[in-house]
Amino acid sequence: MERSPLVPDPGSAASSPGLPRNLGLPEYVTRRPSGFYRTLNPATKLAIAALEVVTVFLVPGWLGPIAVLLVLAVVAAASHTARALAVIGLAASPLVISIMVVNLFILPGAVDPIFRAGPIAPTWSGLWFGLLTSTRLLVFSSAVALAYVTTPVDDLLADMSRRGLGRRGVFVVGAAVQMVPRTIERVGEIMDAQRARGMDTEGRIWRRARAIVPLAAPVVFGALTEVEERTMALEARAFTAPGRQTQLRVPADRSRDRALRWAALLALAGVVVLRLSGRVG
Amino acid sequence: MSLDLAAVRYRYAGSSSVALGPVDLRVEPGMVVGVAGANESGKTTLCLVAAGMAPGVIGGRIEGSIVVDGVNAATLRPHELAQRCGLLFQRAATQLTHTTATVFEEVAFGPCNLSLAADEVVERVWWALGALGIEALAPREPTRLSGGQGQLVALASVLALRPKYLILDEPTSELDPAGTALVADALVRAARETGAGILLVEHKTDVLARIADEMVVLDRGSVAMRGPVADILGDVRLADLGVEAPAKVRLARDLQAAGADFTAELASALG
Numbered sequence A: 001m002e003r004s005p006l007v008p009d010p011g012s013a014a015s016s017p018g019l020p021r022n023l024g025l026p027e028y029v030t031r032r033p034s035g036f037y038r039t040l041n042p043a044t045k046l047a048i049a050a051l052e053v054v055t056v057f058l059v060p061g062w063l064g065p066i067a068v069l070l071v072l073a074v075v076a077a078a079s080h081t082a083r084a085l086a087v088i089g090l091a092a093s094p095l096v097i098s099i100m101v102v103n104l105f106i107l108p109g110a111v112d113p114i115f116r117a118g119p120i121a122p123t124w125s126g127l128w129f130g131l132l133t134s135t136r137l138l139v140f141s142s143a144v145a146l147a148y149v150t151t152p153v154d155d156l157l158a159d160m161s162r163r164g165l166g167r168r169g170v171f172v173v174g175a176a177v178q179m180v181p182r183t184i185e186r187v188g189e190i191m192d193a194q195r196a197r198g199m200d201t202e203g204r205i206w207r208r209a210r211a212i213v214p215l216a217a218p219v220v221f222g223a224l225t226e227v228e229e230r231t232m233a234l235e236a237r238a239f240t241a242p243g244r245q246t247q248l249r250v251p252a253d254r255s256r257d258r259a260l261r262w263a264a265l266l267a268l269a270g271v272v273v274l275r276l277s278g279r280v281g
Numbered sequence B: 001m002s003l004d005l006a007a008v009r010y011r012y013a014g015s016s017s018v019a020l021g022p023v024d025l026r027v028e029p030g031m032v033v034g035v036a037g038a039n040e041s042g043k044t045t046l047c048l049v050a051a052g053m054a055p056g057v058i059g060g061r062i063e064g065s066i067v068v069d070g071v072n073a074a075t076l077r078p079h080e081l082a083q084r085c086g087l088l089f090q091r092a093a094t095q096l097t098h099t100t101a102t103v104f105e106e107v108a109f110g111p112c113n114l115s116l117a118a119d120e121v122v123e124r125v126w127w128a129l130g131a132l133g134i135e136a137l138a139p140r141e142p143t144r145l146s147g148g149q150g151q152l153v154a155l156a157s158v159l160a161l162r163p164k165y166l167i168l169d170e171p172t173s174e175l176d177p178a179g180t181a182l183v184a185d186a187l188v189r190a191a192r193e194t195g196a197g198i199l200l201v202e203h204k205t206d207v208l209a210r211i212a213d214e215m216v217v218l219d220r221g222s223v224a225m226r227g228p229v230a231d232i233l234g235d236v237r238l239a240d241l242g243v244e245a246p247a248k249v250r251l252a253r254d255l256q257a258a259g260a261d262f263t264a265e266l267a268s269a270l271g
Helices: A042-058 A063-078 A082-091 A093-106 A124-149 A153-162 A167-196 A205-235 A255-277 B043-050 B078-082 B103-113 B118-132 B147-159 B177-194 B205-211 B229-233 B236-241 B247-257 B263-269
Strands: B003-011 B020-027 B032-037 B061-068 B085-088 B165-169 B197-201 B214-219 B222-228
Touching: A042 A063, A042 A124, A042 A153, A042 A255, A063 A082, A063 A124, A082 A093, A082 A124, A093 A124, A153 A167, A167 A205, A205 B078, B003 B043, B020 B043, B020 B061, B020 B197, B020 B222, B032 B043, B032 B205, B032 B236, B043 B061, B043 B085, B043 B165, B043 B197, B078 B085, B085 B147, B103 B118, B103 B147, B118 B147, B118 B177, B147 B165, B147 B177, B165 B177, B177 B197, B177 B205, B197 B205, B205 B229, B205 B247, B214 B229, B214 B236, B222 B229, B222 B236
Parallel strands: B032 B197, B032 B214, B085 B165, B165 B197
Antiparallel strands: B003 B020, B003 B061, B214 B222
C-alpha cells in the first residue's frame, strides 16, 4: 500500500527524536471521576433523574417533592454539587416568583383570603398551591441539574454511542447540550460589537430590553449562516464515514449500575401504575 | 502524483453566473501553491471546489475535472476525499466540534470517524499535534483557546486524517499579527515535515512570500497571473488585481522611488 506523504516513514525526519512522538492515551482523556454518584454510568444517572421527576409530579401533595428533595440534598452534599444546584435554583427564581404571584392572587376557586385590601385578596389556597408548584419546579430542575453537573457531556455522548446511538444522533445531542454556552458566547461577542458602535446595553432594565432587538437578529442569522460552514467542516473530518466511531474512553457500566437502573425503572413504572390506578392521588 | 484541476468551471446552486473558471491548476506533494486575489475573485470557491465540497456538499454545477492522484474526485465520497484533500476554513470556531473536552479529543474526532483502532487514533493525534509543534495544547479545552491556537487545532484535526493535500482558505484572515505569525510558523513547519502539497489561499502576501513556492492570482474567477512566488509578488500588476505586495517589496519600491537603487535588495527580499 502506498504511504501518504503525511505518514512518517521509519527513519524519516518526522519519526526522528524530538519530533512528533506517540505519548500514549493521556490521563486527561481516560480520566475517571471519583465519588459514588459521579462514578455512576450516565444512563444510570438519567434513569434516577427520570424517577425523581416522575415522583415529583405524579405523587400527590408534598410527599413526592419532599422525598425527592431529601434524596437530592444527600446526593448533592456527597457529590459536592450543592453550590452548583443553588445557582441553578436561583436562576429559576423569576419563574418561581411569577408562579407565586399568580397563584396567590388569582387561583381559580380559592375563597379563603389571608386578608383583603380593596381588590387585592391573596388566598391561603393560592399560597399553598403556589408553594407546592414552586417546590415541584425547583426539585424537578435540581434533579435534572444534578445529573447534568455530575456527568461530563462527552461521557454522556460516549455512553450513548456505546449503546448503539448513531454518530449523527450522538452529535445532535452533544451540539444541543453545548448550544447554550455557545449562544451565550455569541451574544457576548455581538454585544461587544454593538457597544463599540455606541449602543447602550447596560443600565436600567428598559435600556437593556431595548438592546435585545438589535441583538436577536445577528444571533439568529449568525447561527443559521454558521450551519453550512459547520456542515462542511464535519465533512472535512470524515463525519459521514461508514462504521462505528472509535471510542477512546467508555464510561464504566458496573453491576451496581445495572441494578440501580433496573430499580429506578421499576420504581418509575410502579409510581406511574399507582397513579393511573388511582391508588395514590 | 498530484492534485489537478483541469478546465474547472463552477456555478453556485441557483446562480446563473460562473463563480470560478476556467481554472487549470496543479499541486504536487511537497509544493506550496499560494493563491491571492481581490474580494469576490473566487478564492474560497476554488478551495471548496478543490476539496470536493462544491458541488459535493453545497450543490451547484461543475464542469471540467478534478483528479487526485489519478482518481477522479467526483467518484469519491466525502470521507474518502477528506483523507486525500484536507480543508481548513477561515474561522476556527466553526470548525471545532464543541462536543469534546480536550484538544486531544478534538483532534481525534476525525480519525475516530474513520473507525480506526484506538492505538492508531492516538498515534495520529500525537503526530498531528507534533507536526505543528502544539503538543502542549493537548489537555486544553478547545473552546478556550486564542484565535491562532484554535486555528492550529483545527489544522491539526485535518492533519490527523493524513491527507496528501491541504487546502487552506485564508487561515490567518481573522487573526491578529501574533496569531498570524503563530499559524505561519506552523504552516512552514507542517510543509517541511509532512511533505503534503498545500494550496494556500491568503491575502496576507507576507505570509505567501514566506511559505509559497508558486503562486496564482485570481481575478473574477479566472487565473490572471501564475508563476514562481518571487516573480508574482514583485510584479507591479499585482496592485491592479487588488493584491497588496509584501511589506518588504513596498518598502524597496518606496526607496527606489526616492532615488536609491535597491534592485538587489528587492530580489533578496523576495528570497
